[in-house]
Amino acid sequence: MVRQLRRWHIVSTVVILVLAAVSSLIGLFRTGHYQAPPELVEAYQIQDLTILVVGIPVLAAGLWYAIRGSVRGRIIWIGGLAYMTYMWASIAIQIPFNELFLVYTALFGLSLFTFVDGMVSTDAERIRQTVEGQINVALYSGALTAIGLGLGALWLSDVIPPLLTGTTPSLIEESGQQAMATHVIDLGVVVPSILLSGAWLYRERTWGYVFAGVVLVLGATLAAPISIMTLVFMMGDTVSVSPIAAVFTFLPVLVSALLAVTYLRSMGSRTHPTADENRKQSI
Template sequence: MRYKKSVTILSAVIMVLAIIAASTGAFSSGGPGTYEIESVRGEVVTVYGEGIYKHMSVDVAPQGIAQDYITLFVAVPLLLISLLWARKNSVRGRFLLAGTLGYFLVTYLFYLVMGMYNILFLIYTALLGISFFAFVQTLLSIDLSSLSERFRASTPVKWLGGFLIFNSMAIGMMWLGVVVPPLLDGSVIPVQVEHYTTLIVQGLDLGLLLPLSFVAGLLFMQKRPFGYLLAPVYYIFLSIMMAALTAKIIAMGMLGQSIMPAIVIIPLVSIIAIVGSVLILKNIAEPGHTHP
């Protein structure tokens, strides 16, 4: 009961703060419009110049707005649904809740460390901290010792785990394709850095999220207890994050930027992640139930 109360309160606060942050990002306006600046590295960068993201570049600000729409109209409702489901002592509900909280945790980690400073700084900070503690509590509420017994013997752990491994390697190679060539030709700094401090997304992906995807997939294929814990959570997180990434690509396309082949690959990965999430949840038995 203590778990339910604390996670319910934390999740409710996340929903309120996320609605404020995402609404502000999606609907704020005002500003000088686009203009050019010279970065400290001597590169010319076109700045978005409107709304809360007015100091972001024209390549990045529309992506943030697109993700705000996904947060507002997909992630927040899913957080409410998964919370209500988890409160009924549903193991599936707790997995869905953990994966959704993982999305908020990673999203506002990125917003906090990459977004140019704005009036939402303290809200981003609160969302990061509250999402972290709610996420950890939800993970710890799942009984690891008997978790493998809740999965059907026919659960396709090989291809489900294999996809997580493939996802980590494919995206990792894509990001290395951004980072490595400038190191080889002596220019060192990729053009994607623009006027930011560093490659935040690529760094956190390569250092944390992609290795986690690889490990979760490998342990799931090996039918290890932590694999049964991490893989479902990662699949749900990946489903929401890839939906946000799809929205970002569409936003870039609407601005006339080249989005091939990403407009084909990313939605495909999103669909696979969603199908995998549904398949995993369907193969989990709830307390008091046994598999046929």
């Protein structure tokens, strides 16, 4: 049975798009909205800009085509929701408390629950039939595993030495405790998801094809904000970024972006059959 988008999926996604646009515009143009050092304010505004020019268009395009039954659109839509979940969780934790705190929280909650139900209501077998034989499973699973291990090693290198020496990570000293939000989200959710996707895809499990596509779209969508913010931090004096850390920050998102494009292209423009088409096939 082919599963189409539920009505509340559409309503929730539209609300996310509207709230995300309003919040990002306020962050960009309201003077004094962010009470933080200038370098961090610049980074926060880069997040707002990339949400406007990358995150919102990706989610809107995914919704548009998913409504029309496109399997490619379904993956883009879910990947866009994963991006919104990631970004608004980070923003709600990292941004100094302001008048939009409940908006950030609402965006995180809406994105998370829409993402979860969007995943479980996806016709995974249909996605597999569309992608299977069109991609090199060994290449994609190997790349996902390498990305997951590299990202995990990057963040653990910030955490393990201070734990062994009983000191405080330099990132906390430079930016405050909230700066570790990315480490928590990546190490607790993103890295395990990437590794699980790679393992399932390597074993050619049906959900591995779905998870791989969603994770790659997430990585591709995150490429812009992560890359630009890393450059901002490298050019500023507030947060220290070593050349090695920069390489291991840029490389995974760039590889994800490249693989996401080839993954989506492999899906072509195939669509889910409509209910009438299903009945005709049954007859």
